[in-house]
Amino acid sequence: MENQAISREGIHKGKLKIYIGMSAGVGKTYRMLQEAHNLLRNQVNLKVAYVETHNRTETHALLDGLQLIPRRMVFYKGKQLEELDVQAVLLMHPEVVIVDELAHTNIPGSRNEKRWQDVLEILEAGIDVISAINIQHIESINDEVRQITGVDVQERVPDKLLQIADEVVNIDLTADELITRLKEGKIYDSQKIHQALQNFFQPEKILQLRELALKEVAGQVERKVDYEVTARDKPWRHERFLACISSNHGIAQNIIRKTARLASYYNSNWYVLYVQTPRESTERIPLAAQRHLINNFKNATQLGGEVVQLKEGNIAKAIMQMVEEKKITTVCIGKPHLKLWQIILKTSVFNQLLRTLSKNEVDLIILS
Numbered sequence: 001m002e003n004q005a006i007s008r009e010g011i012h013k014g015k016l017k018i019y020i021g022m023s024a025g026v027g028k029t030y031r032m033l034q035e036a037h038n039l040l041r042n043q044v045n046l047k048v049a050y051v052e053t054h055n056r057t058e059t060h061a062l063l064d065g066l067q068l069i070p071r072r073m074v075f076y077k078g079k080q081l082e083e084l085d086v087q088a089v090l091l092m093h094p095e096v097v098i099v100d101e102l103a104h105t106n107i108p109g110s111r112n113e114k115r116w117q118d119v120l121e122i123l124e125a126g127i128d129v130i131s132a133i134n135i136q137h138i139e140s141i142n143d144e145v146r147q148i149t150g151v152d153v154q155e156r157v158p159d160k161l162l163q164i165a166d167e168v169v170n171i172d173l174t175a176d177e178l179i180t181r182l183k184e185g186k187i188y189d190s191q192k193i194h195q196a197l198q199n200f201f202q203p204e205k206i207l208q209l210r211e212l213a214l215k216e217v218a219g220q221v222e223r224k225v226d227y228e229v230t231a232r233d234k235p236w237r238h239e240r241f242l243a244c245i246s247s248n249h250g251i252a253q254n255i256i257r258k259t260a261r262l263a264s265y266y267n268s269n270w271y272v273l274y275v276q277t278p279r280e281s282t283e284r285i286p287l288a289a290q291r292h293l294i295n296n297f298k299n300a301t302q303l304g305g306e307v308v309q310l311k312e313g314n315i316a317k318a319i320m321q322m323v324e325e326k327k328i329t330t331v332c333i334g335k336p337h338l339k340l341w342q343i344i345l346k347t348s349v350f351n352q353l354l355r356t357l358s359k360n361e362v363d364l365i366i367l368s
Helices: 028-041 057-061 086-092 115-124 139-149 159-164 175-183 190-198 203-233 249-266 287-302 315-326 338-345 348-359
Strands: 016-021 046-050 072-076 079-083 096-099 128-134 167-171 240-245 269-276 306-311 330-334 363-367
Touching: 016 028, 016 159, 016 203, 028 046, 028 057, 028 096, 028 128, 028 167, 046 086, 086 115, 096 115, 115 128, 115 159, 139 203, 139 249, 159 203, 159 249, 167 203, 175 190, 175 203, 203 249, 240 249, 240 315, 249 269, 249 287, 249 330, 249 363, 269 287, 269 315, 287 306, 306 315, 315 348, 348 363
Parallel strands: 016 128, 016 167, 046 096, 096 128, 240 269, 240 330, 269 306, 330 363
Antiparallel strands: 072 079
16 A cells, blocks of 8 residues: 555545644643543443653553554664554454554555555544644645744645544644643653754744644634535535646645645645656656656655646647646646746747636636
């Protein structure tokens, strides 16, 4: 199941509940374990497959009375490490399983590359999953998080995972409450507190991350209402998005993320189009650019998009072909520089593209 994509049409028999927080230490794992005890009191067959308490006394105490599924022991680079044992979960087949650290990257050679892929496999087996994630690990807002924190978060989860979740719950604290918890030693060891206060745990950064978390959960609820409630009472135009990318890694990555976010908002199918012109043949573009291109394709697939590659000398013609074949409603492109705009607007084929988009009532979004 490595590099598994998430499909809207995929049938997930188990139910997924995700706790989201603005940062470490807000209490996501604590709330998951509280819920586990409540479910046990109601005679639900629940097991804990993976929980990371980070040696927080109050959280660790909640493990008492819960049945833990032993972790899989793995030797990697001379160290013994622990991973979620997916096979054990499937064999025991509880009604509900707790799986923490949703954005975790598994050790190379594991059953799946990412833990969220492990969760999908468990859901497919008909087991309900309760999991947790920090807001900075959501793929499409990676750029915003980097602007706020100055950190490029490497472990990320596709937005589609939140979209298929039956419940998304925000665990919220004020900035003052979170910093107080940090100073009291309830988040990190004492030697890490000063560094955390100088970097991530600054009030202005916490406030911005808190806003992102609140917006994300509110957006998920709004989308659910629009798709499941409002759509029953009024005609619904089924959106289909097309992200047009080149081999330029940074721009392509941005277009993919923003298009994925739009598609997630509208609960829609979306596609990525890469047109290999003669100038971008494999003989002409550097190996580094080719590797970035492959990574962008992989990223788009994991975000739930379908990648289409066409060999065509004229990009506008290729876009027109995709618009008609896939019944695209919105085309997303990167912002060309001024000189390129002057060339484009003088091109008859591009004008033909604009007429095609207009005729088919297709929106064109130029992403910054």
